[in-house]
Amino acid sequence: MPPDSTPPKKVEWTQAVRDYVSRAFDSDNIIEGISKEETQVRAKEIIQYFAERNMQESIDWADYPLPQQLLAEERKRANAAPAVALGYGYANNAHVNSSNGTTNSSSPAPPQSKKRKSQGLDDPQPRPTETSIPPWRKTNLEARITYADGHTEKRHKKSAFTEDTLSKLDQADLEKRKQRFQLGKNGNKSNGSPLPDVDMPTGPVVGLNQSLEKSYFRLTAPPKAETVRPLRVLEKTLGLLTKKWREENNYNYICNQFKSLRQDLTVQHIKNSFTVKVYEIHARIALEKGDLGEYNQCQTQLRALYTQNLGGHPHEFLAYRILYFVYTCNKADMNDLLAELTPTDKANDWIKHALEVRSALALGNYHKFFRLYLEANAKAYMGGYLMDMFVERERLTALANISRSYIAVTIRFLTAELAFEKESDCREFLESHGAQHLIEEMVDASGTHLRVKVKGGASIFESLRSTAFSKVDIKGQI
Amino acid sequence: MQAALQPFHDAHASGQAWRVAYTLSPVPPHDDPGRLYDFYRASNEHQVEGDIRYALKYSQTSKLPPKESGAWTDIFVIYWRAVGEILRAEEASNQGRMNDGQWINVYDAWKEVANAIIKYISNGALPPWTVMCMYSVGNHLRLFAMKADTQLAQVEPSVTFSTGLQDDVVTGVAKNNKLEEAARVFNKMFALCLGDRNPDINESRKWGVYCMANLLFKTYFKLKAISLSKNVVKSIEAQVDLPMFDLYPQSHKITYRYYVGILAFLQEDYANAEQHLTEAWDHCFPESTKNQELILTYLIPCRLITKHNIPSPALLAAFPHLQNIFGPLVTCIKSGDLSGFDNALLASEPEFVKRRIYLTLERGRDIALRNLLRRVFLAAGFEELKEGQAAKDRMRKTRLPIEHFATALRMGTRGEGSGQVLDDDEVECLLANMIYKGLMKGYISRDHGMVVLNKKGAFPGTGV
CATH class of the missing domain: 1.20.190 (Delta-Endotoxin; domain 1)
Known part of the structure; x- marks a missing residue:
């Protein structure tokens, strides 16, 4: 369902309203620190708010506080205490706490008796694989995600909305956001009447929407309770999504649904183990599909969520982060990350593997790198997906290297060294990179061999290598 | 008042x-x-x-x-x-x-x-x-x-x-x-x-x-x-009308050079970094040992990359802290002790990471490796004298079996810390790396299982 079912109406403004606006912009009423633009935006919101509810007649506009006064007041309050929505009909904090309580108690979750079992499915450590194909190769996120069905919210602590949820910083963020919307305002004017295009310092919304699926829309106005799904619906949604993902494997649909799921969590200020789980699953799906932009967003969120000790799999994602920095060649962040590693982190298999990948590449040990790549595949590390992102680049590096130190090598040697599955793959790789002229057939006692006169390709490989390294550009990168 | x-x-x-x-x-x-x-x-x-x-x-x-x-x-x-x-x-x-x-x-x-x-x-x-x-x-x-x-x-x-x-x-x-x-x-x-x-x-x-x-x-x-x-x-x-840099007080200049040097260092522009840090080092007040130590913390890894230089024992001896963190590394680089190098790097990792020199020092392993391989080359001795050839003109053996290098590497990486088993292909990979990085001149012949080194300057900058 659309997020905003009541389009702004076109209205003739009364004289009282017009006076109110002109008073707002009167130079006598300017308050220091509040810009004209801010005043304008706020005035629009106020009028819009009452107009939408057909209340503009019942308001005493002559006595209604001016927008800049409201802004000044709000800022003062935001510094001291959480801003109470100024008569805009949003739940204030006290209200939310109580209603959150009811949500929890009325949720149909059974008592957590099989916790171990559901956790077992949730376990990030790779399970022994029955087939020769690594499980992550055949897109079976299903196993990882199924535990979500009927998961209880036992561990969900009632989110404590403390006094400082609206800190100074949030206020600054809001202001920044206001400015941004200010710029895009022209595009928003669809039918002549101003849209409420700015967020208010809202308390958390309490969702009322019961539908499981919802398309993602970027919020441009405070969300309406009717469009937001409460936690217990969201939990069912996650179950549905994981099922759909394994059945349909439609990434666009899944990504969109996950974004709306994340949005609903955010506007309701839900920060618990469920939030962590949603982000982790979305991150894994994005990783599997190579959507690094979306993956990166989840990774950033997860990093902050892990600091809150809400559970989840910090080690798994720390390992991904190492590989991610390898991919982006971000030395500064890699250094900071190394500085944060604890001995416990380093003892973890996933992290150990990621660190070895890093050091192998740092020393140019391509042999070891490709062994580690195969190991990731064999052991079903999802980090293998991240390694896929730079394996081609490293193949070119290795070729540049080999072409300087050998005169000729067999295709068989290259296939093994560069972790190609088949010799034909290796040959295809060489041909697609303009090295077909280097391949020659050799006949000797033991049969026909394909050889690559690598020496002649040194300059080709070297230039391919440097182009491959120059184009690491990912949206959403921090 | x-x-x-x-x-x-x-x-x-x-x-x-x-x-x-x-x-x-x-x-x-x-x-x-x-x-x-x-x-x-x-x-x-x-x-x-x-x-x-x-x-x-x-x-x-x-x-x-x-x-x-x-x-x-x-x-x-x-x-x-x-x-x-x-x-x-x-x-x-x-x-x-x-x-x-x-x-x-x-x-x-x-x-x-x-x-x-x-x-x-x-x-x-x-x-x-x-x-x-x-x-x-x-x-x-x-x-x-x-x-x-x-x-x-x-x-x-x-x-x-x-x-x-x-x-x-x-x-x-x-x-x-x-x-x-x-x-x-x-x-x-x-x-x-x-x-x-x-x-x-x-x-x-x-x-x-x-x-x-x-x-x-x-x-x-x-x-x-x-x-x-x-x-x-x-x-x-971008400023054209600043007073001449030389006219500023020493303290301003040296600190500025130091930071510009580190900035270049962190962007892996080691040549530039070396230049600025050397300037800072040359003019640093002799009694500001703390500052000298800071400059050296970056200058030493920098020189390791640009010139493959390691600090002299006398220099390190003057700075106990640097002796502590760099000393073991330097010894291992010199003797080509790879697992010793790995252990020394690991031992001071927190300090290196804090100073942001870990990722640079790590590359010192190449120099340790070069020194080890060079020893293999020296140990192989000389070709037999040809007729009429003076003893001082005799040539070193330049065709060496890969197996010799493999043995040396396995000796170099045994013991605690490295925990790695080198297979023959990895040995080749490491040799290839040396050649690719210009630390060793020659090529690998897989067909004969040999490394063919240049007759002159097989290990550039080391006298052989």
């Missing part, structure tokens, strides 16, 4: 900027530990402005121009309030109740001092030499900001969660709020120095450019916003 401001009059009359800056210090001088207290007790909130105005205006020893006198009055009044906060904070810390945010108050009060100086310098009420006072005030602001942030970190949650319309839960990881704010103040100071249009260079604020830049560097490094430092360097380099 007259007496309390006498040091200021003396300093002002002496014409030495640093002495004036000293009278605005939040730290009492060694010979007069009670100075802040006396100064604060010389007045009270109601009368402070009048007291200071009077004391500055009717001094026996110096006559300030009225405009300047007004500016100093305002600055000293604000300073007086800041001193009050400092004394309160010190008192609180003496009584062991340092959790009420005193340092935050000190920081806020001191920020006012900084802003007042900026204001009066930019409107011309204070003469250009006062940029040195501005620097000193700024430097203390940096220290207070760090203290305030430490205190803030104890009260505030480190992560802020979105309350607006963001799609995601977390909006930011807040830390070092005050230091970030201070960085903006320093930026203003820097711009004030850099943007002076006074054509008379003797009366220019441009003399403060490098020390303000250094203050910004220190702050950005602390904030882990190192990349912002590049903007500072860029804007300095």
Whole structure:
């Protein structure tokens, strides 16, 4: 369902309203620190708010506080205490706490008796694989995600909305956001009447929407309770999504649904183990599909969520982060990350593997790198997906290297060294990179061999290598 | 108040900027530990402005121009309030109740001092030499900001969660709020120095450019916003009418060189880094061992990359800390002991990572490897003398079985720490790397299982 079912109406403004606006912009009423633009935006919101509810007649506009006064007041309050929505009909904090309580108690979750079992499915450590194909190769996120069905919210602590949820910083963020919307305002004017295009310092919304699926829309106005799904619906949604993902494997649909799921969590200020789980699953799906932009967003969120000790799999994602920095060649962040590693982190298999990948590449040990790549595949590390992102680049590096130190090598040697599955793959790789002229057939006692006169390709490989390294550009990168 | 401001009059009359800056210090001088207290007790909130105005205006020893006198009055009044906060904070810390945010108050009060100086310098009420006072005030602001942030970190949650319309839960990881704010103040100071249009260079604020830049560097490094430092360097380099770099005070120049060197180092521009760091090293005050140590911390890894040089034992011996962290590495590089190198790197990893030299030092393993391979080459001995060939002209053997290198590598990587088993292909890979990186000249022949080295200069730069 659309997020905003009541389009702004076109209205003739009364004289009282017009006076109110002109008073707002009167130079006598300017308050220091509040810009004209801010005043304008706020005035629009106020009028819009009452107009939408057909209340503009019942308001005493002559006595209604001016927008800049409201802004000044709000800022003062935001510094001291959480801003109470100024008569805009949003739940204030006290209200939310109580209603959150009811949500929890009325949720149909059974008592957590099989916790171990559901956790077992949730376990990030790779399970022994029955087939020769690594499980992550055949897109079976299903196993990882199924535990979500009927998961209880036992561990969900009632989110404590403390006094400082609206800190100074949030206020600054809001202001920044206001400015941004200010710029895009022209595009928003669809039918002549101003849209409420700015967020208010809202308390958390309490969702009322019961539908499981919802398309993602970027919020441009405070969300309406009717469009937001409460936690217990969201939990069912996650179950549905994981099922759909394994059945349909439609990434666009899944990504969109996950974004709306994340949005609903955010506007309701839900920060618990469920939030962590949603982000982790979305991150894994994005990783599997190579959507690094979306993956990166989840990774950033997860990093902050892990600091809150809400559970989840910090080690798994720390390992991904190492590989991610390898991919982006971000030395500064890699250094900071190394500085944060604890001995416990380093003892973890996933992290150990990621660190070895890093050091192998740092020393140019391509042999070891490709062994580690195969190991990731064999052991079903999802980090293998991240390694896929730079394996081609490293193949070119290795070729540049080999072409300087050998005169000729067999295709068989290259296939093994560069972790190609088949010799034909290796040959295809060489041909697609303009090295077909280097391949020659050799006949000797033991049969026909394909050889690559690598020496002649040194300059080709070297230039391919440097182009491959120059184009690491990912949206959403921090 | 007259007496309390006498040091200021003396300093002002002496014409030495640093002495004036000293009278605005939040730290009492060694010979007069009670100075802040006396100064604060010389007045009270109601009368402070009048007291200071009077004391500055009717001094026996110096006559300030009225405009300047007004500016100093305002600055000293604000300073007086800041001193009050400092004394309160010190008192609180003496009584062991340092959790009420005193340092935050000190920081806020001191920020006012900084802003007042900026204001009066930019409107011309204070003469250009006062940029040195501005620097000193700024430097203390940096220290207070760090203290305030430490205190803030104890009260505030480190992560802020979105309350607006963001799609995601977390909006930011807040830390070092005050230091970030201070960085903006320093930026203003820097711009004030850099943007002076006074054509008379003797009366220019441009003399403060490098020390303000250094203050910004220190702050950005602390904030882990190192990349912002590049903007500072860029804007300095874009200025055409700065006084000659050589004319600036040594302390400004060396610190600036040091930071520019590190910036180049972190961008892996080792040649540039080496040049700047060497300059800094050459001119560093011989008694500033701490600074010398800092410079060497980067210069040593830098030389390792650019020139494959390792520091001499004599140099390291002069710096026990460096001897501690670099000594084992250097020994292992020299002897080609690979697992020893790995262990030494691991042992000092926290320190190396903190200094951001870990990823550079790691590459020293190549040099250790080169030295090991070189030993294999030397051990292979010489070709037999041909007829009529003099003994001094005899050639070293340049065709060596890969197996020899493999044996040496396996000896080099055995034992604790490396935990790696080298297979033959990996040995080849390592040899290929040496050739690719130009540390060894030659090629590998897989068909014959041989490494064919150049007859001349098989290991460039090592005499063979």
